[in-house]
Amino acid sequence: MVRHFMAALQKHKMCYALILPTFFLVFLFRYYPAFSGVYHSFFEWDGALLEEWVGFSNYIEAFQDAKLWRSFLVVIVFISANIVKMIPAIIVALLIFHLKSEKHQYLYRVLFVVPMIIPQIVYMLLWKFFYEPNIGLLNQLLIGLGIVEPDLPPMWLADPEWVIPSLIFMGFPWVGVVSVLIFLAGLQSIPNSVYEAADLDGCGILKRCVTIEVPLIMSQIRLSLVLMIIATLKGFERILIMCNEFGGPNGAANVPGLYMFRMAFMEGRVGYACALGMLLFGVILVLTLLNDKYVRVEK
Amino acid sequence: MSAAPKWKNVQQELAKHAGILFVLFFAFFPLYIMLQASLKDNAQFGNNIWLPMAPYHWANWLTGWLAIKDFIANTVIVCVFGVLLTLAFSITTAYVFARYKFPGSNVLFYMLLAVMMMVNVASLVPLFTLLRDLGMLNSLISLILLSIANGQVMCVYVMKNFIEDIPKDLFDATSIDGATDLQVVRSVVIPMSGSIISTLAILRFIATWNDFVMPMLIMRDEQMYTLGVGLMSLNSGYDTQWGPLMAAYCIASIPLVIIFIFTMRLFVKGLSSGAVKG
Numbered sequence: 413m414v415r416h417f418m419a420a421l422q423k424h425k426m427c428y429a430l431i432l433p434t435f436f437l438v439f440l441f442r443y444y445p446a447f448s449g450v451y452h453s454f455f456e457w458d459g460a461l462l463e464e465w466v467g468f469s470n471y472i473e474a475f476q477d478a479k480l481w482r483s484f485l486v487v488i489v490f491i492s493a494n495i496v497k498m499i500p501a502i503i504v505a506l507l508i509f510h511l512k513s514e515k516h517q518y519l520y521r522v523l524f525v526v527p528m529i530i531p532q533i534v535y536m537l538l539w540k541f542f543y544e545p546n547i548g549l550l551n552q553l554l555i556g557l558g559i560v561e562p563d564l565p566p567m568w569l570a571d572p573e574w575v576i577p578s579l580i581f582m583g584f585p586w587v588g589v590v591s592v593l594i595f596l597a598g599l600q601s602i603p604n605s606v607y608e609a610a611d612l613d614g615c616g617i618l619k620r621c622v623t624i625e626v627p628l629i630m631s632q633i634r635l636s637l638v639l640m641i642i643a644t645l646k647g648f649e650r651i652l653i654m655c656n657e658f659g660g661p662n663g664a665a666n667v668p669g670l671y672m673f674r675m676a677f678m679e680g681r682v683g684y685a686c687a688l689g690m691l692l693f694g695v696i697l698v699l700t701l702l703n704d705k706y707v708r709v710e711k
Numbered sequence: 712m713s714a715a716p717k718w719k720n721v722q723q724e725l726a727k728h729a730g731i732l733f734v735l736f737f738a739f740f741p742l743y744i745m746l747q748a749s750l751k752d753n754a755q756f757g758n759n760i761w762l763p764m765a766p767y768h769w770a771n772w773l774t775g776w777l778a779i780k781d782f783i784a785n786t787v788i789v790c791v792f793g794v795l796l797t798l799a800f801s802i803t804t805a806y807v808f809a810r811y812k813f814p815g816s817n818v819l820f821y822m823l824l825a826v827m828m829m830v831n832v833a834s835l836v837p838l839f840t841l842l843r844d845l846g847m848l849n850s851l852i853s854l855i856l857l858s859i860a861n862g863q864v865m866c867v868y869v870m871k872n873f874i875e876d877i878p879k880d881l882f883d884a885t886s887i888d889g890a891t892d893l894q895v896v897r898s899v900v901i902p903m904s905g906s907i908i909s910t911l912a913i914l915r916f917i918a919t920w921n922d923f924v925m926p927m928l929i930m931r932d933e934q935m936y937t938l939g940v941g942l943m944s945l946n947s948g949y950d951t952q953w954g955p956l957m958a959a960y961c962i963a964s965i966p967l968v969i970i971f972i973f974t975m976r977l978f979v980k981g982l983s984s985g986a987v988k989g
Contacts, residue, residue: 421813423813427813434801437860440860443822446837460840531964539741547760677836677839682836689833697828
């Protein structure tokens with residue numbers, strides 16, 4: 413038995429050799445940190461010398477941490493907004509799909525990819541400049557239109573009331589390229605017979621869109637939805653760049669990822685940050701499992 | 712009979728174009744602001760932010776270039792080596808999983824897929840301490856290795872599906888010739904999967920180009936910064952010279968634009984085929 417097994421290993425040693433680089437890197441840079449994070453979530457750890465077993469107290473502290481709860485509320489607000497912000501991409505995909513000329517379809521697909529290849533950081537810094545209170549574009553526009561008092565311009569990202577709306581509005585008109593293209597691919601796979609049937613029934617454009625097309629690309633919509641929710645839950649770079657490591661004025665836009673980041677790298681509470689990371693992982697895992705179980709994407 | 716419906720069709724087409732162009736206008740607006748502001752000095756910039764204005768200060772681009780050329784060089788090094796090695800490793804691994812069953816192959820493949828579930832931020836801190844303990848802070852090599860490690864899962868997954876769809880006869884023909892696995896990868900897999908490989912390459916290139924957090928954490932010296940960190944540090948200066956800053960933003964975007972122009976057809980096709988869903 414063992415000999416048989418050894419022979420099989422021997423026979424396939426080329427296979428193991430070929431996959432070795434991949435697995436070496438994945439184990440070292442993905443698995444090891446992940447397990448180390450689980451392990452250290454039970455420690456009071458400053459990332460260096462202090463390393464003291466504290467059992468579950470990091471987790472207990474997290475459940476009693478009002479700032480953490482608030483950060484989850486903030487991220488839920490962002491997720492809800494992002495769901496609404498998916499609509500333009502769907503509409504754009506529908507518009508492009510219904511163009512008669514294939515040439516135009518292709519041209520627009522290319523044009524919509526262009527904003528994606530501008531580095532994200534450049535985009536964010538440009539928006540940061542738009543929101544700049546004194547010389548930023550937004551205030552100049554609003555003052556020019558007479559909507560805003562020139563002496564008392566809104567501070568946008570620096571105003572605890574406005575920081576979340578500003579972050580939500582950012583990136584207008586919110587057409588993520590990848591989602592436009594995914595939706596387009598979904599629309600293109602709708603069989604022609606469906607359309608012919610709809611034409612026979614004398615279906616209007618709006619009705620056709622709501623009753624036929626959107627339901628038929630539901631699996632693509634769901635996919636983007638899941639990807640978006642996970643990305644929003646763990647994302648924090650945008651808020652770190654647009655505001656600061658506290659999540660804006662009074663921490664008004666603090667999200668869980670950012671809170672974890674600050675605990676680890678600014679406050680030296682690395683063990684606690686690992687526990688927060690585990691909680692975040694848990695939430696994402698539950699959402700993924702729920703999605704697999706109840707809203708399975710049909711192939 | 713046909714005149715009225717035809718006119719209606721034209722109207723409908725125009726309405727669609729108008730809708731798309733409306734959205735495109737706003738999508739491109741920040742780029743327009745960036746471009747025209749890159750040619751202004753601070754006085755012009757404060758005076759009129761909306762429109763291009765003579766005299767054009769082309770020197771801004773030189774200043775911007777000098778400010779970020781080291782960051783660009785670092786980023787290009789990380790991206791080029793990162794993407795090439797990501798593809799080299801992931802294509803061979805995908806090939807092995809697609810063509811061979813061997814002891815542990817299923818377990819190993821699922822272990823790879825399980826990485827998709829991991830939350831990057833959750834292991835950010837241990838990853839940082841790992842690199843610190845290995846003495847790999849402040850080095851471009853760590854960024855390259857991380858880029859390879861992060862790209863493996865998606866690339867192996869997509870490539871494996873793709874290789875499984877390549878007709879078996881092709882492989883059989885080459886193995887009769889006594890080709891080794893690496894030769895098969897080179898002579899069958901790579902020529903057959905050009906568009907998917909280039910799509911993956913571009914996606915990984917963009918992801919690495921945009922990476923911000925790890926470089927920010929591990930780079931200590933300013934000359935080691937990559938673009939993201941470098942642009943952030945320029946942006947946080949006090950008396951901002953907007954023209955050169957905007958020129959620097961433009962320059963930072965150019966390499967991706969060039970790559971895109973050369974690979975547009977493949978890229979749009981690859982993305983639209985829905986093959987890459989993460």
